[in-house]
Amino acid sequence: MTGLKLFNANGGVTEVTPRLAAVEADVQCLVEANMETMLGVRFLASEYVIDCADGGRIDSLGIDENNAPVVVEFKRGTDAGVIHQGLYYMSWLMAHKDAFRNLVRDRLGVTVASQILWSAPRLICVAGDFTRYDAHAVREHRRSIDLVRYRYFGSDHFGLETVASVTGHSVEVKRVRRRAPGAPPVRQQGGAMAELAAAVDEVLVGLGDGVNRVQRKQYCAYQRLRNFACLIPPQQTKVLVYLKADPTAVDLVSGFTRDVTGLGHHGTGDLEVQLRTERDLERAQDLFRLSYAAA
Known part of the structure; x- marks a missing residue:
């Protein structure tokens, strides 16, 4: 449960009681309509149907400021399966790059589609709350995962709080040029x-x-x-x-x-x-x- 307390200070101090959404779709619709402002992610698609044997629907697809692919999953309350569900969709995404590239091209143009940062895909889970096991679990994965807790405050305010954020590990292979016998050592850039x-x-x-x-x-x-x-x-x-x-x-x-x-x-x-x-x-x-x- 979030420890944030919000007070209305007009004419005295009154606590604004936090609450969860009535249904998951309320949170999803609000965030999707304001995704760039709230998450720094350009919205691409909602309820995206994936084409595979087990099927499924990705809650939201987007691309962030660095052109990295983003999967966003929503849960009204606490759900132990949200991380695994999101990782399943990320695996599908990385195995179907052409489908995502075409989506980006149709929504944002050819230039953005040609600059997708495939080495840093992200999963953002937005939920009413997370357990300590969730926060520990994301640190065991090789993917970039953000756990984000939401709350409504009264009828006019909506809050997002990052519970855990982990950067994924990408493996880069660099070619090392062999130095010819007798050649001077290569100077390293510095200064x-x-x-x-x-x-x-x-x-x-x-x-x-x-x-x-x-x-x-x-x-x-x-x-x-x-x-x-x-x-x-x-x-x-x-x-x-x-x-x-x-x-x-x-x-x-x-x-x-x-x-x-x-x-x-x-x-x-x-x-x-x-x-x-x-x-x-x-x-x-x-x-x-x-x-x-x-x-």
């Missing part, structure tokens, strides 16, 4: 900006429990349910980080922060932070926390 980027990575991962790192060619995303930061590979003189913080709520400083709303760039987020020194990283940490809290 001050690479060291600064490593320090940024450490700070972002350490902001709280359940921070997932998603590596793409053009950027590395840091997410809770949604991306809160994107780190660009270091340039010669600076490291760029894009945050979900609202640029209009921040005092912009020339050469340090910039509003990039509507401007094309790799990753997600409308606030660009430019880091050149360890001092810049220190003064950026409040912005990192602000973006983390908003994700």
Whole structure:
């Protein structure tokens, strides 16, 4: 049971009693209609019928900010089978990539369909509650799984709380080029900006429990349910980080922060932070926390 308490402070303090949905479909319809805002996932399909011997219907299919496939399963209350059911659907999805690719192409276009991040599929389970065994079970799997508890508060408020979040493990095989006899050793990329980027990575991962790192060619995303930061590979003189913080709520400083709303760039987020020194990283940490809290 969630420990969050919500109070109405108008003319005194009155507790707003949390409640579950009358039926599972109420939660599903609300989240599907607002999936990008609530989960950072672009909605693709509802009650998607899978074509296999055992059959089944995936509650919701989507694709997240990093173009990773997402399966979303809903339960009104506590259901011990929700994780296994979701993993079954994820296995089907990974074995039928063409079906998902066609769905993305029809809904979002050819460009997005060509950029699907197959190495990082996600399962999001939205339910009234989870047991401690559920939270333990997700840590034993190799998939990216988010357990999200919901509650209605009165007639006007709806809350989502992440109970557990685990990043999946993908196996990447890299070819190692043999060095010819007598050839000089290959220089490793590094330098001050690479060291600064490593320090940024450490700070972002350490902001709280359940921070997932998603590596793409053009950027590395840091997410809770949604991306809160994107780190660009270091340039010669600076490291760029894009945050979900609202640029209009921040005092912009020339050469340090910039509003990039509507401007094309790799990753997600409308606030660009430019880091050149360890001092810049220190003064950026409040912005990192602000973006983390908003994700």
